[in-house]
Amino acid sequence: LWHREWSLAEQMWFYFRQETLPVLVPWLALRAVADGVAAFAAVKGMGPLAQWSEIGVSVLFFFALLYLFPLWIALTLGAIPLEPGALRGRIERLIDRTAARFRNVLLWRTGGARVLNAAVVGVVPATRFCILSDTLLETLPPDETEAVVAHELGHVIGRHLPVYLAFVFLFMGISVAIFAAVPADLAENYLFSLPVLAVLTLVFWPGIFGMVNRVMEDEADLYSAELVGDPEPLIRALSRMAASVGSGRASGSWRHRNVDERVGRVRTLAANPRAAALFHKRVRVLRWSVALAAAAAVILSVHVSLPAVWTRDAGLELARAAAEGDTENPDAWTLYGKVLIRRGMVFEAEKAFLQALEADPGRRDVRDFLRAMPGAKGATLARMAEIFISAGWFDDAHRIAADLRSSGDTASALLVEAELALTPGSRAIPNPYHDPASAERLSREFLAAGRSVKAYAILVRSLACQGRLPDASEALAEARRHFPDDVSLRKLADTLYNRN
Known part of the structure; x- marks a missing residue:
């Protein structure tokens, strides 16, 4: 429920800052690093190493984000350390009774929005926070607040956070395996890849992950009852929170069961220690199953991807042999250049396209490839102009000189214009610029x-x-x-x- 005095713009900004910004910025940072490494590898002509360099740096940066992400979450939420007092002392004593370690307990200032929530963020203890919203503390009495914190501690004690991380790798492994198993042209076609990715996302996250997450929430509820010694404070807290936000006891989500189901489960398990122990054991099996599935998915994705890499290497060798075996064939050089581009070997591709253009200066597709090459200015365009001048395509060379001047590369333009003015042409193809x-x-x-x-x-x-x-x-x-x-x-x- 929003603050009744907020405008629509204020509500949208709150939603963006609290829900979207915490995830959007790390994702953009990860993509920027991956794309930057890919561009650097391509410009340096690293070839087959380009893809592996991008993956390696992305994985390292991903783990760095795991360490920094909780700090970013606290910043975007505007969270501050919970003030010393009776409530903080009670929470710290509860934490001390467990093996869980936290950097701090934070107060989430919602600015008047009725957000009743608590969360644990951070896989690494050095940057792990327990966050409580101000509305939660205003709504719940201390014993119920303690039960909610115990629920969040249950996620740490039950090692649920690594399970969530394993799901990320499981999703990535399955995605890579699927797209590596289909032809490259099909995988790079957005009309195919986007619908497949959308269906996979809907099936995987709300379906598979949602089912497992609901079990994790049940175990966190049970841990709360065990830590506090009584399930009733948590039950009262769940009922009070549902009534406060107006969602109703029968309303659940893809990540949480409804209040009635949660109350029934935690009461049943808390009243039967043997059933509770068996439930914890089953969740441990589930955790290990997810971890093994994630490892298998990653191994499968590598196994499926490697033959594709080897196939591309074989295609590269075949294309090179065809081009070098028929040096005057522009089609062979063009194909070789395309294969090199797909392997990230930009400099070699540029040479192949120039060779194709030298064999047939009229190839418009080759001209387009060369103009679209990373850093296709200066030397590349000047070499194209040389080829055009040698072939008698004087107007094309003159246009390249004009392009160089308009792009600010006056030095290259001067050389092209000078060579164009020096070349006499022939009786059949006179040079008007001589x-x-x-x-x-x-x-x-x-x-x-x-x-x-x-x-x-x-x-x-x-x-x-x-x-x-x-x-x-x-x-x-x-x-x-x-x-x-x-x-x-x-x-x-x-x-x-x-x-x-």
């Missing part, structure tokens, strides 16, 4: 800001084309002073000498 004087000007403009062998080569050739051989020789001498071991400059010197 202008050796412009090539000289553009190469000098580049060299004014930096040095490169290619810029010097264009300058020397443009001067030679204009008949200014002494100037060309002087520019070549300057280039060889800066790059004395460059083989291409030696060949250019031989050509210029023969021309002289």
